[in-house]
Amino acid sequence: MLVKSLALVGALAAFGALVTAGPVAAQNYPNRPIRAIVPFAAGSATDIVARTFGDRMSLLLGQSIVIENRPGANGMIGADAVAKAQADGYTILIGTNSTNAAAPALFNNVPFDMHRDFQPVSFLCSVPLIVAVSNAVPVRTLAELIALAKTRNDLTFASASASQRVSTEMLLAMTGIKMTHVPYRQGPTAMQDLIANRVTLFTADLGVMLPQVRANTVRALAVTSSTRSPQMPDLPTVDEAAGLKGYELIAWFAMFTPANVPAEVVTKLNAAVREAAKSPELQNALTAALGMQVAPSSPEELSARVREEAAKWMQAATIAGIEKQ
Template sequence: MSETVRRRTLLAATMALGLFASAGAAWAQSYPNRPIRAIVPFAAGSATDIVARTFADQMAKTLGQSIVIENRPGANGLIGADAVAKATPDGYTILIGTNSTNAAAPALFNNVPFDMNKDFQPISFLSSVPLIVAVPNTLPVRTLRELIDYARGRTDLTFASASASQRVSTEMLMAMTGMKMTHVFYRSGPNAMQDLIAGRVTLFTADLGVMLPQVRGGTVRPLAVTSQQRSAQVPDLPTVDEAAGTKGYELIAWFGMFAPASVPAEVTARLNAAVRAAAATPELRTALGENLGMVIAPSSPEELAARVVSEAAKWAEAARVAGIEKQ
């Protein structure tokens, strides 16, 4: 190759890179230029749905585009999460993930259709919340200790779940207290709640977002919270450790935002900034924090990635303690 040809080749390559960088910068400045689709892998009315819609409303103000919520429940959240893992990584499809989809899945299922660490780009942690252990008002128990005594020797009791946190929290409780109950799986938390209210299941453990309205309305009987500390929203309700005399019981639900892997870094930064701005608004803090007892804690993408790794180990241990076999 002659010196003249070599110089022309280098010049063309440099110009091409410059044009590419300029196009990328222009694209980043224009993102988003149409509505964003946020897939919620659980049913409408679930805690994940509530978190998604509350953040979406506030993020839209920063992004200048609406975030359209699409509920895709099924398979403990795996269907919706898989749809995002396989979506085009352009920033217009995001996942409102949870401990079920982005931490517990490998500990509970043999055939998870995605890799939590490789198929998603973490955007930001959103919030966490404890769960409430509750029974129907018709059940002749008023405390968790009374329930443990009531369950002794019985084989006709059942518990409901519609997510990993709901199931594992109850399985852990049973393993640590000796209770025996048959698991009844529901496609959605609201459906499980309806059967709890009607007395068709003995026990349901669900996050404050789902449970608090029923507790405040007196339609179910709360027995304990699953965190190590009492909740400010129900300060008179003891923790499981306090109520059952266990030691070290804790299981809380959490929510995070993810995009498909390989999404441009500019998109990650833009969405992360929108999450942080939303989390700082009084409207969001009132709706999720004050009203539903959630801890709002936006993070960097790197912090969420690290949390996914640590939480996966935690949930694997919880499933082991609960004696849950993979399905």
């Protein structure tokens, strides 16, 4: 306990050195709890990332980071709430590729401008997805599923986010098979229906899928990244399993504030993210347990990444043949 206490004191001291050089206004921030809006349900990967980073950042900032789940509309409800919040640094968004890259490619009436209405703080982490089927589906490999789908017209797939939907739609488009899309408000409900065999297939990130795969409640067929996951080294990539060259789609998570938040506040939040990311507890919770790659960034790096990802997701939606809703 003494070693851990000394380590925490050292981390706090190092963090203080990073942020005390700012103006007096920055030194007064935060002086009350910070609200972190998660635009997806409790138990989702975004929620896990938010709570894990939030716990560590609270220690560093000296104020609680209160998680508020606002799921719905593929994350747009929660993201819009942050876009319209007061620009004082006390409301932050744990955004994703769904809210801060893919939305314009999938929807006609996005209620915010992801470039104009948000201030990037830091990239947090990324994670591949697992393509899985119900245990009741009579297939063991992705190739067998593709063959089955070519003889059936009653197969379905679930999605509750842009990455979940587009990853599956890309797979269908590149293999020429058909499945009926079943949209969900939140990922945990889609998972429950996969386990109960009310949907055939669900593609979700490792954070959500891995515990179910390890518990044998669903059957994993492939991973959506270009390389295999260290957490499941025996699970092939979609490319390996189905011969789909160039197939890759991963989910990512990042922190944003409303636009026009003082630069000093952004600097302090960014420093807290970077220091939190060094924590062995955070690394164990996200990387070792869930296969996430933790990679904090500067605000400028995140801004550039959002623009690159927006172009990438527009191309992915086109390949998948998705019409805007």
